[in-house]
Amino acid sequence: MAVGGVRYCKQHNRPSEKETLIMKILGISGSQRPDETSGVHMLVRTVLENTGCDYELVSLRGKNISGCSACLGCVEDNVCKIRDDAEPLRARILAADAYVIGAPNFFSTLNATTHAFLERWYQFRHQTADALWGKLAVVVGVGGDDGAPAAGPIEMFMLYSFIETVAKVTGQGAACCFTCGYGETCDVGAIRMMHGPDFKITPETTPSVAKQPDVMQAAADAGKLLGQRLTTGHDRAEVTKKVQKMMMDLFASST
Numbered sequence: 417m418a419v420g421g422v423r424y425c426k427q428h429n430r431p432s433e434k435e436t437l438i439m440k441i442l443g444i445s446g447s448q449r450p451d452e453t454s455g456v457h458m459l460v461r462t463v464l465e466n467t468g469c470d471y472e473l474v475s476l477r478g479k480n481i482s483g484c485s486a487c488l489g490c491v492e493d494n495v496c497k498i499r500d501d502a503e504p505l506r507a508r509i510l511a512a513d514a515y516v517i518g519a520p521n522f523f524s525t526l527n528a529t530t531h532a533f534l535e536r537w538y539q540f541r542h543q544t545a546d547a548l549w550g551k552l553a554v555v556v557g558v559g560g561d562d563g564a565p566a567a568g569p570i571e572m573f574m575l576y577s578f579i580e581t582v583a584k585v586t587g588q589g590a591a592c593c594f595t596c597g598y599g600e601t602c603d604v605g606a607i608r609m610m611h612g613p614d615f616k617i618t619p620e621t622t623p624s625v626a627k628q629p630d631v632m633q634a635a636a637d638a639g640k641l642l643g644q645r646l647t648t649g650h651d652r653a654e655v656t657k658k659v660q661k662m663m664m665d666l667f668a669s670s671t
C-alpha cells in the first residue's frame with residue numbers, strides 16, 4: 417500500500433479490508449548498533465509484528481540527522497527546512513496512524529540520534545497544526561542497566577504532539593563493556609559497576625533482551641494492545657482531549 421509515496425509492508429495474515437481502513441504504524445529504532453545485535457531493534461520489531469497492522473520499521477543507524485536548530489523556518493508551513501536524512505521521514509511520520517519508537521539509554525537518557533530525530537517533530541506543532549494529535553504510540557527503551565531512562569523522555573516527546581503512549585517496554589541489553597575487550601578488568605566500566613570484580617564475560621553472562629522472556633512478552637503484549645486500540649474505534653479527537661489534559665495537568669503541577 418502506498419501512502420504519500422511510502423510503501424508499507426503488508427502482513428500476510430491480514431483479512432482483506434478496504435485499504436482506507438488499514439492502520440499503518442511507523443516503527444523507529446534509534447540504535448546505532450547493527451540491527452541484528454540491537455536490543456532496541458529487536459523489541460521495536462517484536463511490538464510491530466504483534467500489532468496485526470501494516471507497518472514499516474526504519475532504523476536511524478548511520479543516518480545523518482541533526483537536532484532542531486530553532487531557526488523557526490517551519491513556523492509558517494510546518495515543514496522543517498533542514499536538509500538531511502530526517503527529511504524523507506516526514507511523509508512517513510504524517511502518514512502513520514501510530515508509532516513504535518525505541519532508543520538506547522545513553523548516560524541515563526535517550527541517545528542523541530533519537531533525541532535529534534524527535535526534536536525535528538517541532539515542525540508539526542505550529543499554529544494549532546493537528547497532524548499528529550490523537551495518534552497512538554508504544555515506546556521502547558534498552559539500557560546496559562535499565563531502559564526506562566530512555567523510554568521516559570520518548571513518552572514526553574509524544575505528549576508534546578498530543579500522542580498517547582499506550583505502553584512502554586524496557587529491557588536490558590549488553591553494555592559495550594561486554595565487547596570492548598577490557599570489560600573484565602576496567603575499574604570504571606559497567607561490568608564492575610553492575611557485577612563487581614571477578615565477573616567473567618561469556619555468551620551466557622552477556623545480556624540480551626531475547627533472553628528476558630518477560631520483556632519479550634511485554635513487547636508482544638504492547639503490540640497487541642496497540643493493534644487493538646487502533647482497530648477498535650480509535651477516536652483521535654477523544655485521545656487528543658485526554659492527552660491535552662494530561663499535558664495541562666503536568667505543566668500546572670510544575671508551576
Ligand SMILES: Cc1cc2nc3c(=O)[nH]c(=O)nc-3n(C[C@H](O)[C@H](O)[C@H](O)COP(=O)(O)O)c2cc1C
Nearest residue numbers: 447454455456520522523524559560561562589591
Ligand atoms: C555512550 C554510551 C552510554 C551509555 N550509557 C548508559 C547508561 O547510562 N545506562 C545504561 O543502562 N546503559 C548505558 N549504555 C549501554 C546501552 O544502553 C546498551 O548497550 C544498550 O544495549 C544499547 O541498546 P542497543 O543494543 O539497541 O544498541 C551506554 C552505551 C553507550 C554507547
